[in-house]
Structure formats: C-alpha cells, structure tokens
Amino acid sequence: MNIFLGIMIPFAGTALGAACVFLLKNDIRAGVQKALLGFASGIMVAASVWSLLIPAMEMSEPMGKLCFIPAALGFMVGILTLLLMDSYVPHQHLGQEEAEGVKKNWSRSMKMVMAVTIHNIPEGMAVGVVFAGIAAEHTDITLAGAFALAVGIAIQNFPEGAIVSMPLRSEENMNKGKAFLYGAGSGIVEPIAAGITILLKDVLIQVLPYLLAFAAGAMIYVVVEELIPETSEGEHSNIGTVGFALGFVVMMVLDVALG
Template sequence: MDILIGIMIPFIGTTLGSACVFFLKDKIRPGIQKVLLGFASGVMVAASVWSLLIPAIELSDDMGKFSFVPAAVGMLIGMAFLLLLDKRVPHQHLECNTPEGPVSSCRKSTMLILAVTLHNIPEGMAVGVVFAGLLSGESGITMTGAVALALGMAIQNFPEGAIISMPLKSEGGVSRWRAFLMGSLSGVVEPLGAAAMILLAQYFVPVLPYLLAFAAGAMIYVVVEELIPEASEGEHSNLGTMGFAIGFVLMMILDVALG
C-alpha cells in the first residue's frame, strides 16, 4: 500500500496543478511561466543526479574503477529512448505553432497533451525504479528517500499541470472541467510508468543500476531538449535560470535531508 501511494504522489501533483484552471482567470503570465519551467528543470536535474545516477554508481561498486559504466550506458540509452519517442509521437509544445513528430490530424489540444505526456513518462519511470530499488533491499535506497523523489516530482508537476490546463481553456476553447480533466490525464502515464519499472526491476535486479541511469537520461533529455529552451525564449530569460536554481536546490535538500 505504501508503494502504491508513493507512485501516485506525482500524479496528485499534476492533478492539483490542473485544478488551477478553476481559480485563475487567464493563462499564466510569461515571466511566471519561465520561472516555473526553470524550476521544473532544476528539480529534474537534481533528481537525476542525487536520486538516480549516484545510486547507480554506488550499486556498481563491485566493478571498481569501471563502476561508471552502468550509469553512462543507462543514461545514453535513456536519452536515445526519449529521442525516439520525440520523433515517433506526434505532439506540439505550448509556444510553438508547428507540430513535431509524424504528421497527424489530431487537434492542437490533443497535441499539447501528448507533449506533456512525453515529459511525464521519464518522471514516472524515475519514481518507479527508485521504489523498485527499495523493494530489492540491496540498493541502499530508503523509503524516505523514495518518497522524497516522489514529492520532488509532485512539486514540479504542480506548475506543469497549470501550464497545460490553463492554455487549453484560454487558447483551446474548451471548458474549465474539460481542461482540468485533460491536464490531469497527461499525468496518468506517471503511475503507469512507475508500475512498469517496478515489475521490470523485480525480475531483472542485476540491471537496476542501468534502469536508474536510464530514467536519469530520459529526464535530462526532456530538460535539455524542451524545458530549458522554452524557459530561455524571449525577454527576461534570467527568470528561468533563477527558477532552475530554486528547483535544483530544493530537490537536493529533499534528497539529502530525507534520503
């Protein structure tokens, strides 16, 4: 039951953020959106380092000076996996007028949700593989540390939920309830991805370091490819940088203090 609650925490963050569509009248101001995008980037990079890559290296201590191999290989495969999804799944980002991926007849609102869903896949995988490490009993990962990662993902999912649901109402012309539901549904992939990683790791415990690094690589791809460029567009790009710093430090504190 504790594991189930843990993997649902990030989804709850997305849902709460999507509920902002009921309380705020218009779309989020550009400056605030830059801060939130930077914040999400900082949380994801810190989580990738402290919750995923460092444990992956520590789990490979028996490889001596080659203990970096699982982390390096897993990270590169994770980035390649997200690159493949980016090329194969039709989607459209908030500030872009041109869809990405294969040609599709989907509506803009659907393409926006698919873009956020792509972001959420590696986050769900990250939470799932950390809980898988906890269940294995051999990784040194504690329940507190796993929950800290889940909370970090939930914190950064809150603004992400708002960023998707509010434009769906203001620009997509959908009702508040539909915008809320669509924003929430973009986060469903997180508990599903987490559950898949837990099931996979239970049968392949020896590859746990690779799975940890795989999730890290997938998240870093999202940060470098999407979040940071969006936070740096136009004027006042330093707002995104400040948001990154706040998110990174907060996630680092959560992981070190609670882990």
C-alpha cells in the same frame, strides 16, 4: 501501501496543477511561466544526479574503477530513447505553430497533452525504479529517499499541470472541467509507468543501476531539449535561471535531508 502512495504522489502534483484552471481567470503570465519551467528544470536535474546517477554508481562499486559504466550506458540509452520518442510521437508544444513527430490528424489539444506525456513517462519510470528497489529490499535505496524523489517530481509536476490546462482553457476555449481532465490526464502515465516497472522488479532488479541511469538520461533530455529553451525565449530569461536554481536546491535538500 507505501509503494502505492509513493507512485501516486507525482500524479497528485499534476492534478493539483491542472486544478489551477478552476482558480485563475487568465492564462499564466510569461514571466511566471518561465519561473515555473526553470523551477521544474532544476528539480529534474537535481533528481537525476542525487536520486538516480549517484545511486547507480554506488550500486556498481564492486566493478571498481569501472563503476561508471552502468551509469554512462544507461544515461545514453535514456537520451537516445527520448530522442526517438520526440522524433516519432505526434506532439505540439505551447507557442508552436507546427506539430512535431509523425503527422497525425489529432487535435491540437491532444498533441499538447502528448508533449507533456512524453516528459512524464521517464519520470514515472524513475519513481517506479526506486520503489522497485525498495520492494526488492535493495539496501542502497531507502524509503525516505524514494519518497523524496516522488515529492520532488510532484512539485515539478504542479506547474506542468497548470501549463497544460490553462492554455487549453484560454487558447482552445475548452470548458474548465475538460481542460482540467486534459491537464490531469497528461500525468496519468506516471503511476502506470511506475506500476509496470514495480511489477517487473524481479527481472529488472538485475539491471537496476542501468535503469536508474536510463531515467536520469531521459529526464535530462527533456530539460535540455525543451524546458530550458522555453525559459530562454524572449525577455527576462534570467527569471527562468533563478527558478532553475531554486528547483535544484529544493530537490537537493529533499534528497540529502530525507535520503
């Protein structure tokens, strides 16, 4: 029951964010959007360090001075995997006129949802990996630490859900219900990715440090490639910087206090 609740928490964050389409009349202001994206970036970076990379190296301590190898290799594979997904999966970011990835005759709405879905797969894997460690009774991962990661990603997902559903309502003229479903649907891959990872725990537990670092690399790619550039565009980029700092501190506190 704890594991099911844990992997559903991030999806709940996305759905709650998408529900903003029922509460707000207008699109999210640029300054607020920058702050939210910065906040999400800070949470993802802190989670990558405290919840994923540091535990990966701690698990590899029997390797002595070479304990960095699983973390370094997993991190780079995560970066390269997201680079390939970004290059081939059709998707479109807010404010962009041209879609990225392989050319497909998909609607702009679907491409916008796919842009967020790419982000959510590694986040789901990250949650799945830590709960797989719990299920396998791995002593280096605590239940409180796993829930801290899930809650941190849920907080980060809240603005993402709103940033998907609100523009679909204003720019694509969708009705509120459909815009909500698109926004919430972008997060459904998280519990799916987490569930698959947990089901494969008996196989994956042997390479757990690599998988933790893989998820960290994938999330850092999203932050550096997409979120931070979006917060830096136009005026008042310092709002995004303040949001990043707040998100980083919130996730750090969650992980240290609960882990």
